Amino acid sequence: MDKDISEITDKWKNMNQTHIDTDEKIGPYLDKYFMKYKKTIYDSALSLFYALDTRNLRKSHKHEPISIQALKCFKDFVDRNQATIEEAFLEQKVILPACQFAIYRESETWISTICKYYHVESLPKADRIRLLQKTVNEKKFSSAAWFAIYAKVIREFNLQDIYVPLICQTRISVVEQLMKQDPAIAQDVVACMDKYIDNAGELASFARDIPGANFCLLNDKGIAKFAKRLAREYKVPIQICPRxxxxxxxxxxxxxxxxxxxxxxxxxxxxxxxxxxxxxxxxxxxxxxxxxxxxxxxxxxxxxxxxxxxxxxxxxxxxxxxxxxxxxxxxxxxxxxxxxxxxxxIISDRNPKLVSVEPEKYSVDLPDDKIFYINSHEKFKEMNSYITKHPLLAIDTEWKPKLGLLNECNPKAALVQIACQDRIFVVDAVELCRDSEWATFVNAIINNPNLIKLGFSIHNDLRAISELIADMNIETKPESFIDYAQFHKSLVQAFKIPLPDYPASSGGLSKLAYTVLGKYLVKDDQYTNWAMRPLTTDKIIYAATDAYVLLEIHEKLESWCQERAINYEVLMKALLKKDSTKNKVNIK
Known part of the structure; x- marks a missing residue:
């Protein structure tokens, strides 16, 4: 057996030195080894794993370590030959060392594979719990979590001994793996975190004995933020986490x-x-x-x-x-x-030292009778018919602001604003939340690749629309969107377009409007409960403005490109072929 293992390791070294694709070429040698020792496959495989691990065969810059390749080949071999492999040869004296080896590697891949293919569940439960406790005592907390899951002893152990140290190490993904196993575990984790709200010092004191503890995050603010996220994501009842x-x-x-x-x-x-x-x-x-x-x-x-x-x-x-x-x-x-x-x-939101002259306020360059409030099925149907005839649209949404409460749902669109060159439509999504015309709107506009849609952080608007129609069996496949939150930056970086200074206090779409148009958006009504009805005329105009300004920004950027002999239309088409939520443009 030692001779066969040496042959495998020598082949792997030679392939690495000659830059051959070892991932593919080493496979036949591993298969040959497993076939030769098929009758004692479990013992022989473990011997191979130990040998490859102790021979200090480092990972090359291009390929996985040979021990991982051997593990994958072992899995494939057992799967292909399951009917002819005699599991009777799998004895407890092999299973326990295999578990110990996998735990020592501190790798989920190793632990999950060994637990499955070495049938760790066949071990007496007391032995599995004893091994889990030993792992915790050795402070291998990630390994302990994975072993508890894959060895099926997650409900027979005090998991607080595992997840509290993991929280101290900020190994949050591992903690969440435990939480996903059972709603009761999720509740236990959140209830435990609840104890440390405004008392992070106690947790930090405990963490002194935990290797790799991240003390930078073990403060009241960090613990509260993490605990709230878990409580919301796993829908833990408020009674369990009162703090x-x-x-x-x-x-x-x-x-x-x-x-x-x-x-x-x-x-x-x-x-x-x-x-x-x-x-x-x-x-x-x-x-x-x-x-x-x-x-x-x-x-x-x-x-x-x-x-x-x-x-x-x-x-x-x-x-x-x-x-x-x-x-x-x-x-x-x-x-x-x-x-x-x-x-x-009073908290001033504008620094007079940074803005010597008050910039001009932006207003929609359309008469009021060109702003349409859509609050009936008939109006919605007419709007859909009208805007599909326009190749360029701007879309925005408004929703009830989130407060970060535990029982909050994802925001649903309360208004959907669509602007074309000569009209603006403000759709009352609260009044029309169940209207059948949403199917037409999504299929003919959102999913239509022939209509170019402008937006600002458009992924948030699309998410709000998706939440609105979530139970209406309408599939959204957004096509041909351009997100100006990123696109204007691409223009500046690619073509060095000189842009004016902007007020440091402004941000978002208001900042873009000032940067491109030299005018700023009045955002006094930004924080409004848009789900309230009735809406005032001022609020409807405010909502309409956020959509229409994108068309003017688009027109201004197009004229700038023309002045610099840049084909803006070609640029747009190139951008539309890319992920519309990222808008990363690489132009030479």
């Missing part, structure tokens, strides 16, 4: 409060009320909700927002003996006007 839920709601309240009471252009009252009310579930409130509401009532009272404080107190049935004294003494006082709040509380 995570409390933390998420508190952050949402702080964010909304700043938007409403500490911004130069405050959030409108209707949006504030619908958004702040959506933070809490009035039908089944969490245990800490009243405390959060009470804190908010005190903050509102300090800002002399007495009417809103009373509204929330009544809505959440906060007894008057818990109200702030200042609120009790102002039972009938109205809210103080926002414009009269202390200037020290």
């Amino acid at each position: 995570i839920d409390y933390n998420a709601k508190m952050n949402a309240i702080k964010f909304l409060f700043r938007r409403r009471y500490e911004q130069r252009k405050p959030m409108d009252k209707r949006t504030w009320e619908t958004m702040i009310d959506s933070v809490f579930d009035l039908d089944s409130p969490a245990s800490e909700d009243n405390n959060l509401v009470l804190e908010l009532i005190y903050d509102l009272t300090n800002y002399q927002q007495y009417e809103e404080a009373r509204r929330l107190a009544h809505l959440h049935r906060i007894p008057e003996n818990k109200w702030p004294k200042l609120l009790l003494s102002n039972r009938s006082s109205p809210d103080r006007p926002l414009s009269r709040l202390g200037s020290g509380k």
Whole structure:
């Protein structure tokens, strides 16, 4: 056997030195070895694995290590010859060393393959648990997780001894492999993380004995962010993770409060009320909700927002003996006007040192009667018929803003805006959420390769539309989209087009509009609950503007290219052949 193994290793070395494709050429020698020792295939294969591992045969710059190639050949050989291989020769004295070898390699590929082909499940459960405990004691936590999964002992072991150290090492993908095995495990992991919310120091203290612990992420903010993601992704009930839920709601309240009471252009009252009310579930409130509401009532009272404080107190049935004294003494006082709040509380969103001259505001160059609000089946049908006749469109969507709460769903489009050269359509996706014309819209426009569609971060808009029609059995295969979030950068990098400076405070589409058109978009209504009805005329025009400005940006960029003798049409066609969500252009 040693002679055969030496022959294999010598062949592999020679092939590497002569730059032959070893992945293909070494296979026949491995097959020959496995066929020769077919009657003792399991013992012989393990001997080969050990020998290849101990002979320090390094991976070449082009090929996998020979031990991995041997493992793959072993799998293929057993699969091809399953009917003639006598598993009776597979004894416990072979299985245990095979498991130990795979665990030592700390590789999921090795552990999963050995567990499957060496029939590790045939070992007594006590032996498998004993081996798992030994792996944990040796602090090989990734190997322990994989062995627990593939050796089928995941429910017979205290997994907290495995996943907590993995969290300290930020081996999150391995933790999630455990969570996917059973919803109960996912809940256990999130419940464990819940203990460390605002108490990351305890976890960091535990991590001192964990090799490879990532202390940079073991802080309150990092733990809270990670725990919230897991709780949302695995739909863990709020009752299991009250601290995570409390933390998420508190952050949402702080964010909304700043938007409403500490911004130069405050959030409108209707949006504030619908958004702040959506933070809490009035039908089944969490245990800490009243405390959060009470804190908010005190903050509102300090800002002399007495009417809103009373509204929330009544809505959440906060007894008057818990109200702030200042609120009790102002039972009938109205809210103080926002414009009269202390200037020290206002957060300026424009740095006057960076912008010496106030830039011009962008407005749609169309009369109001060319902006159509689509809120009926007949209007929707007419719109679809009209816009399919135009080869160039711009698409945008609006949705209810996300607050980062545990029970939030993925955003659905509340408005869909489509602009062509002479008209803008604003589709009320809330009113028409079940309309049959969505099938026509998707097939004739979204999936139509002959219509060029412009967008900005278009993948977000397409996702919102997909969520809207998710249960309507309509397949989306987006074609011919150009994402200007990336495309204009490609033009600048490829052709060195000189662009004007832009306000450092602006960003996104507003920044692009200023960069290309020299005008900025008014984004005061950006943070609006777009699912509210009815919508004001101002908000409809705001939504329409975000779509139409893309057509003007497109026209301006086209004229710039023509001035520089660049064939913009050819450039567009080349771009459309690429992934429309990336828009990476390589032009020489």
